[in-house]
Every structure is written in C-alpha cells, then in structure tokens.
Amino acid sequence: MAGPLARFIEAYVADFTKRNPDIEVKTVFGGNYEENQAKVVAAIKAGSPPDTAILLSQQLYTLLSLDAIEPFDAYIAKDRELQQAVADFFPAFMMNSTLGGKVYSLPFQRSTPILYYNKEAFKEVGLDPEKPPTTWDELVKYAEKLTKRDDQGRVVRYGVAIPTEDRSTWLLEGLTIQAGGLLYDPQGEGCKVLVNTEAVRQGMQFKRDLAAKYKVSPEGVIAWGTTPGDFAAGKVAMIYHSTGSLGFIRNNARFSFGTAFLPRKVRYGVPTGGANFYLFKGSDPAKREATLRFIKFMVSPEIQARWSVDSGYVAARRSSWSLPLMQEYLKQWPQALTAREQLAYARAELPVYNLQQVKDIIAEAEQAVVLGRKDVRTAVREAQARVDQALAPYCRK
Secondary structure, X not given: OOHHHHHHHHHHHHHHHHHOOOOOOOOOOOOOHHHHHHHHHHHHHOOOOOOEEEEEHHHHHHHXXXXXXXXXXXXXXXXXXXXXXXXXXXXXXXXXXEEOOEEOOEEEEEEOEEEEEEHHHHHHOOOOOOOOOOEHHHHHHHHHHHOEEOOOOOEEEEXXXXXXXXXXXXXXXXXXXXXXXXXXXXXXXXXXXXXXXXXXXXXHHHHHHHHHXXXXXXXXXOOOOOHHHHHHOOOEEEEEEEHHHHHHHHHHOOOOEEXXXXXXXOOOOEEOEEEEEEEEOOOOHHHXXXXXXXXXXXXXXXXXXXXXXXXXXXXXXXXXXXXXXXXXXXHHOHHHHHHHHHHHHEEOOOOOOOHHHHHHHHHHHHHHHHOOOOOHHHHHHHHHHHHHHHHHHHHOO
16 A cells, blocks of 8 residues: 555554554555565564554465464454454455355455446447446447547557556456356365466457457556556546546546446456455464454444545445445445445455465466467466466475
8 A cells, every 4th residue: 555545544543543542553554465465474484473464365375374374263252343343244355254164354455346437438439428338249349439549540549458467367357257267266275276268268368359459458568557547547448447446536537437347258257356454373462452453443334434435445344335424425426336236246356375476477378468479278278387386385185
C-alpha cells in the first residue's frame, strides 16, 4: 500500500488507538503484495516476525511451509466477536482463508476483478451504455466499435485493455474460469497446478488475439499499474481491473462509467483477490490479546464499510452492506455493487506452495504468448514442466 490507501489505514489505526489508549500500533507499509511478503518472510527468518500482517490470502501454503503462522481457531472458540465475524464474512472470501477445517487468516483487503467501461464512449459509437458485453464474443464486437483512429490510422482510443502483470496470474485465472477450467486442482492440496489445459490455452490466446488479430487492444504487455489511468484519460474504453481501483477511477474519470461482471466464454467466473490478516508464531505472546483486538477492529462491519467507501475494495462482511454509510454510498455509486454480486461466481485464488515462483513461471509463459514469442501450446507445455519442478520439493509424498 502507498498513497491514499496508506493514509486511510493510518486513519483507522488512529481511531483504534483513541478507543484503546493502552495499545500502541506501529504500522509498517511494505510496498506491493510481493514486496510486503518478502519483508515479512525476511522478518520470520530473522526470528522477529510481526504481530500481524496483511498478506495475500493465497499465501497460506507458502506460510505453512515456513511453519510461520498459527490458526485463529483457539481464539475463535472463546471469542464471540470473532465467531460472529467468521460467520459474517462472504463465503467466497473464506475460500483461501481456511484449510483442513482450520481458519488461518481473516479477510480484510478483498476484491474481484471487474469490467470498467466508458458510458460516453458507448453512446458515441451507438452502443447502449446500460448493456455492457456479457460474452467474449460480445467483448470483441464492442471493442471493435469502440476502437478509434485518427486520419492517419493511428489509434487514439483502444476498445479494451486486459493487463498482463509481470508477477501475477490473477486475470489469467479469471479467463481460465470463464473458459470452463481452473488453474489448479482443488483436491491437489497445494501441489497440483493445471497450466497445460485447454482453458488456460484459450485464456492466453484470447489476450493475444485482442491485439494481434482484432487490433482492439494495445500490442505487447499491458501494465497493471497504468491501466486505470489510461481508462480515466479516455485512452481505452473498457478495462479489466480490480474493484480496488474503483476509488481511483471514481476520483479521476471525467465521464460517466459503468462496471460489470467480467464477460463469460462458457460461464461467468473470477478468482477472489486481496489480502488477509495472519497471526505469526514467535511474536510476543503478551501482545496477542492486543493484536486480536486490533484485528477485530479492522475487520469489523464499520471499518469494512469505511474501507470499501474509501478505497473501492469489497466490504468483506455481509452486515457492512446494510449500514447507513454503505447505503448512502451505493445510492451515489451503484458501481460498487458489481464486485459483491460477482462473488456468487467466484473461485479461490490459486492456492499453492512456492506461490511466487509458480506465478512467475505462468506469468512468463503468458507474456511470451501475448508478445508472440511462443505459440500457446508450447508456452503452456513448457510452463507446466517448470511449475511441476518448482513444486516438487514441497510436494513429495
């Protein structure tokens, strides 16, 4: 986290310390998800883990392999407030939080990817601004109409942009689900990743075709970080991005925009995303009660509602959505409902050992396809072999 998101967190921490003057909270902002994970792992290996950290929910297997975390169950069993929280979280957000019947993390900064679209651009080309594309085929047809060129034939507005993040498989997971597959075996116990499959091939090829075949998307790798800005600036009419970007787009787009489910191929579907609170072995036991009080405050319905309004992330508690703050927000920004409603079609985000190396391998293969350096069958076959090798040290039985 950085910028406005960090300031929001600091404001919540300040409110907590006002209500709990006997507790001092020291916040450390570690950068993006990967950077923050690396810093926490370094602290664990140095024997000085944090009391709690907000890390990707899908990091569960990696943290277990380090013997670094403890489950919440013993605390939940004797704490009515924690029991209520676990029952109140959207089930989709608990998919990556539990394993073997134990609760290893609590949702905080949660999301799904959604479609953002420029309603004024839709009107300009004769599309109904209240009817976004619902299928991959419709997405292509809409994007062809929305792509705008100048007199010299240069593109001044692309129809669609689906980012290809350097170290992430998130949007590829969504395309894979929409094509009828999954990037992992749910029964694989963190050890079976399904790269060399038809659904993954279709997802990668679709991203390639949007630029190379249909000419409706920028050539090459589309950067995650700049895509919301390009949308807000009118350089692209539709984007796939996190609901967590809603706050930025809300504040920067100078046009009416809509949000929608990601289009389907054979079904709707997205991975959940974002980060949860974890408890670490080896942190000061005397601080545990204070740590739990802080976590309960941060995942409370009230703070989850504030966080959603402030940032655009999904309020992870169902009860948050009935609070007056959220009700007023939704009257002004009904776009915030899209990610919540899409949870009905959500799947767990890639849960696997050695997570970052596995994601790097798959992302590298995806980029090779998007850039036209490898055909999709070769890319996924080679990636599958490398992923299996990366998992082998963790998954020998």
